[in-house]
Amino acid sequence: xxxxxxxxxxxxxxxxxxxxxxxxxxxxxxxxxxxxxxxxxxxxxxxxxxxxxxxxxxxxxxxxxxxxxxxxxxxxxxxxxxxxxxxxxxxxxxxxxxxxxxxxxxxxxxxxxxxxxxxxxxxxxxxxxxxxxxxxxxxxxxxxxxxxxxxxxxxxxxxxxxxxxxxxxxxxxxxxxxxxxxxxxxxxxxxxxxxxxxxxxxxxxxxxxxxxxxxxxxxxxxxxxxxxxxxxxxxxxxxxx
Numbered sequence: 001x002x003x004x005x006x007x008x009x010x011x012x013x014x015x016x017x018x019x020x021x022x023x024x025x026x027x028x029x030x031x032x033x034x035x036x037x038x039x040x041x042x043x044x045x046x047x048x049x050x051x052x053x054x055x056x057x058x059x060x061x062x063x064x065x066x067x068x069x070x071x072x073x074x075x076x077x078x079x080x081x082x083x084x085x086x087x088x089x090x091x092x093x094x095x096x097x098x099x100x101x102x103x104x105x106x107x108x109x110x111x112x113x114x115x116x117x118x119x120x121x122x123x124x125x126x127x128x129x130x131x132x133x134x135x136x137x138x139x140x141x142x143x144x145x146x147x148x149x150x151x152x153x154x155x156x157x158x159x160x161x162x163x164x165x166x167x168x169x170x171x172x173x174x175x176x177x178x179x180x181x182x183x184x185x186x187x188x189x190x191x192x193x194x195x196x197x198x199x200x201x202x203x204x205x206x207x208x209x210x211x212x213x214x215x216x217x218x219x220x221x222x223x224x225x226x227x228x229x230x231x232x233x234x235x236x237x238x239x240x241x
Contacts, residue, residue: 003085004047005166005197006071011080013041013066013221040066042221043080050165053198055208055215055229057236062218064201068168071199086165086197087115091156100144104135104154107143111158125161132187133157134180153180160187167191170201205233 018024019034026032041063048054056064069075070082072090098107108129112122130139133154138146146154160167169188192198192211200211208215208229215232217225219239225232 002050005050005085006048007083008044008046009081011041011044011077011082014039014078040221044223046216046226048197050197051195052214053192053212055212056199056201057208057215057232058218063221064218068170071168088166088168089159089162089164090168091159091170098143101142103142104139108158115162117162129157129161132161156184166197168199
C-alpha cells in the first residue's frame with residue numbers, strides 16, 4: 001500500500017494568548033500571569049492518500065485554519081507528528097509573498113522562488129499564469145497599482161498553475177466575478193481529475209459535496225467524523241440546529 005501523502009499522528013496545537021503587547025514582549029523572558037493557553041487542535045489523527053479530495057468542515061474556531069497551516073508548513077504542532085509529501089500550493093492568503101514594488105510578472109518569479117521552483121520551470125508556466133489571471137497590460141506594472149481583486153487573481157493563477165501535488169483551498173473561490181469564479185472551479189476540477197490531492201475548506205455545503213467524496217468534520221479542535229461527505233455534512237447540520 002502506498003504511503004499517505006498527508007498524515008497527522010496525535011497532533012495537538014496550543015496557542016498562548018496574551019492580554020496586550022507588553023505581556024507578549026515580557027513572555028520572551030518569563031510567562032506573564034495574564035497568559036492563557038488555547039488548544040486549537042487536540043489529538044488529531046488522520047491520513048490522506050494521493051489523489052483524494054477531502055473536505056474540511058466545522059464552525060469558525062473549530063481548528064480548520066490551524067490544520068491547514070500545519071499542512072502548508074506555516075505552523076508546527078505542539079505535540080504529535082505531521083508528515084507531508086510533495087509540493088503544496090495553498091489558496092489561503094493569495095497575495096502573501098508579493099512585493100508591492102515589483103511588477104506582476106516579476107512577482108510570478110518571486111512567488112515561484114518562495115515555493116522552491118526553478119527558473120526553467122517558472123518560464124514554462126509564465127504565460128499560462130498571465131493568461132489565467134486576466135489582468136492585461138497591468139502584468140508589467142508594479143503590484144501596488146493593482147486593485148485587491150487583481151492581486152487575488154494573480155495569486156490564484158500562480159498557485160493553480162505550478163502543478164502541485166497537494167492543493168489546499170480555503171474559501172478561495174470568492175475570487176473575482178461570476179465568470180472568473182467559474183473558471184477557477186473548472187481549473188480545480190481539472191486538477192482533481194489529474195489525480196492530485198485536494199483539501200477543501202468551505203462553509204458552502206454544495207461546494208464541498210461537489211468536490212469531495214470524503215470530509216473531516218472538526219469541532220473545538222477535535223475530529224467528530226472522518227468519512228463519507230454526505231454523512232459528515234448531515235452531522236454538521238444537526239449540531240447547528
